[in-house]
Amino acid sequence: MSNFQRTLKRSVSFSGVGVHSGSVISVEIRPASANTGFIFQRTDLPNKPYIKADIDSVFDTTLATRIGSPAVSVSTIEHLMAAFFGFGIDNAIVAINNSEMPILDGSSAPFLTLFDEVGVEVLKEPRKVVVIDKVIEVVDEKNPTRFMRIEPSKKPLITYVIDFERAAAIGRQNISMHYTAKSFCEEFSFARTFCLKEDIELMYSKGLAKGGSMENAILVSKTEGVMNRQGLRHEQEFVKHKTLDCIGDLHMLGMPILGHIIAHKAGHDxxxxxARAILAEVSCRSIIVPSAKEEARFKAILSFPKSLSEIDRNLIGLAVG
Ligand SMILES: [Zn+2]
Structure with a gap:
């Protein structure tokens, strides 16, 4: 373990379809200096405006996480943010010529492969971490069965429960895993986004999902189950994808978290x-720069893969093969 911030060694470019616009979108992810955090740049707009991706920049969470403002925004950033978590990336500039990230295969695995091609640069500034000292809970006031909580824990953990009464093929799934970079890469990064067939007509009527296909999402029919010919990549792929989304959304805090996250029927909202409550509840958490003496205590949240060769290829291979 060495607690220094990281960025990519070189820029990496790629393009892909936006799941809602259906447009082919180009992205360049560039290295950034320490304490930059994550900054998106809309290269298609006049003056190429920047949007800092942090907790406060999120202004819309319907279907995906959207940052900025209605006039200058980028949406569907959560799968990329989750990949940054998995590779231990703290700083990057994401130049994009559209208002949504390409969906690629609907998971985070293609981003990990791209990062692996350019490698990681270790910077000279140390990283802050968040330690949870007391329980913090948030609830959906309209539907109190939807809630999230983070509890103090010596090990970083994440527990996620989904319950899709509308689709038996998804149904109730729960998972509890280590909330670490390696665990994310091996166990969660390949999990694809999913969509109910019965919801697609509604999305089309709103001008959405123009780029959606079974190449970039799991399609589930209430009556026929999973429609993708190849089936699922894992029997718990649905709950794993929700966990992936959660990890990406929480990485906008810009700090690893030592605590146990519990999510029950949650979502981007x-x-x-x-994440906002973790920042606001100053009596329930500490933000610290771990000293060398504290290495053992923080090892789990401050260990990151140097390359995908450290990751179980059989698991990652599910996504890229
Ligand atoms: Zn997602």
Whole structure:
């Protein structure tokens, strides 16, 4: 373990379809200096405006996480943010010529592969971490069965429960895992986004999902179950994808978290609400720069893969093969 911030060694470019616009979108992810955090740049707009991706920049959480303002925004950033978490990336500039990130295969795995091609640069500034000292809870007031909580824990953990009464093929799934970079890369990064077939007509009527296909999402029919010919990548792929979303949304805090996250029927709205509460509830958490003496205590949240060769290829291979 060495607690220094990281960025990419070189820029990486790629393009892909936006799941809602259907447009082919180009992205360049560039290295950034320490304490920059994550900054998006809309290269298609006059003056190429920047949007800092942090907890306060989130202004819309319907279907995806959207940052900025209605006039200058980028949406569907959560799968990229989750990949930054998995590779231990703290700083990057994301130049994009559209208002949504390409969906790629609907998971975070393609981003990990791109990061692996350019490698990581270790910077000279140390990283802050958040330690949870007392329980912090957020609830959806309209539906109190939807809630999130973070509890003090010596190990970083994440527990996620979903309950899709509308689709038996999804149903109730729960998972509890280590909330670490390696665990994310091996166990969560390949999990794809999903969509109910019965919701697609409604999305089309709103001008959405123009780029959606079974190449970039799991399609579930209430009556026929999973429609993708190849089936699922994992029997818990649905709850794993929700966990991936949560990890991406929480990485906008810009700091690893030592605590146990518990999410019950949550979504982007509650992920962001919890992140805001973690920042706001100053008596329930500490933000510190761990000293060398504290290495053992923080090892789990401050260990990151140097390359995908450290990751179980059989698991990652599910996504890229
Ligand atoms: Zn997602």
């Amino acid at each position: 509650l992920h962001n609400k919890l």
